[in-house]
Amino acid sequence: MLPKLAVPANRLPLMPDAPADPPRSEVVFSLQDVRREFDDGHVLALRGVNLEIRAGEFVAIIGGSGSGKSTLLSLLGALDTPSSGSIRFQGKEMSEMPDLGEFRARHVGFVFQSFLLLPTLTALENVQVPMFELGWSRAERQRRAGELLQAVGMEHRLDHMPDKLSGGERQRVAIARSLANEPDILLADEPTGNLDSQNSVQIMDLLCRVQREKNTTMILVTHDPSIARLADRVITMKDGQVIADQPADRMAPSSAGSIS
Ligand SMILES: Nc1ncnc2c1ncn2[C@@H]1O[C@H](COP(=O)(O)OP(=O)(O)OP(=O)(O)O)[C@@H](O)[C@H]1O
Numbered sequence: 106m107l108p109k110l111a112v113p114a115n116r117l118p119l120m121p122d123a124p125a126d127p128p129r130s131e132v133v134f135s136l137q138d139v140r141r142e143f144d145d146g147h148v149l150a151l152r153g154v155n156l157e158i159r160a161g162e163f164v165a166i167i168g169g170s171g172s173g174k175s176t177l178l179s180l181l182g183a184l185d186t187p188s189s190g191s192i193r194f195q196g197k198e199m200s201e202m203p204d205l206g207e208f209r210a211r212h213v214g215f216v217f218q219s220f221l222l223l224p225t226l227t228a229l230e231n232v233q234v235p236m237f238e239l240g241w242s243r244a245e246r247q248r249r250a251g252e253l254l255q256a257v258g259m260e261h262r263l264d265h266m267p268d269k270l271s272g273g274e275r276q277r278v279a280i281a282r283s284l285a286n287e288p289d290i291l292l293a294d295e296p297t298g299n300l301d302s303q304n305s306v307q308i309m310d311l312l313c314r315v316q317r318e319k320n321t322t323m324i325l326v327t328h329d330p331s332i333a334r335l336a337d338r339v340i341t342m343k344d345g346q347v348i349a350d351q352p353a354d355r356m357a358p359s360s361a362g363s364i365s
């Protein structure tokens with residue numbers, strides 16, 4: 106005889122052992138019809154971008170030169186503001202934020218192709234630059250900068266000026282600096298663009314490790330399809346619009362040649 110069911114049979118889940126879809130993380134960025142014009146509308150860098158990016162995602166942005174990748178990244182990091190359209194961060198309209206500088210200081214880390222280290226500061230000092238906004242004591246800044254440089258394998262070059270570092274080493278320092286404010290958003294614009302292939306692999310290993318360990322939302326612009334494939338998701342831009350948005354494992358090998 107069958108045991109008596111505590112729940113009526115018609116209310117039982119159909120497949121109790123089937124794996125459920127993993128819960129989706131919160132939406133961090135939500136863009137609606139975002140446009141960015143320059144030169145009184147003569148240059149249409151972004152022409153109506155619609156996008157959602159979720160917490161902890163690693164998103165690669167690819168597309169030809171001039172397609173609007175850096176413009177989009179600048180808007181996400183509040184280095185620039187759209188001509189029209191809406192960008193929401195954690196549900197809040199960014200154009201209504203009273204202090205975009207504070208948003209950047211609290212949430213965003215930047216990594217650029219040209220490293221952008223301050224030439225007159227040592228590695229240890231460069232990493233402390235984003236900490237000034239946060240009001241930490243000097244001792245706390247130095248301790249934390251030392252830890253970050255150790256985490257990127259640069260503990261032996263703390264007192265070096267940028268011009269005494271190799272390209273790969275400079276980018277390591279720049280990554281340590283980008284993490285100084287413990288950002289939940291990491292924006293990287295062609296971070297391996299000035300590096301040889303061996304250094305590129307090492308820098309990507311480092312960025313991916315940081316992204317995974319901290320569950321950081323990472324948005325990375327690249328021309329390199331092998332780097333884009335490391336992401337969870339690849340967004341392709343053309344003429345200021347998103348023309349494809351797909352999981353990285355669906356990227357066709359043949360798309361490699363058409364990217365840059
Ligand atoms: N400050 C600006 N003033 C005028 N035009 C601009 C400005 N910034 C960008 N543009 C133009 O907007 C378009 C998009 O530029 P963007 O830098 O976003 O391209 P990109 O996809 O990052 O290109 P690349 O791969 O070469 O870095 C380009 O045509 C560029 O010339």
Ligand SMILES: [Mg+2]
Pocket residue numbers: 174175176294
């Ligand atoms: Mg660019």
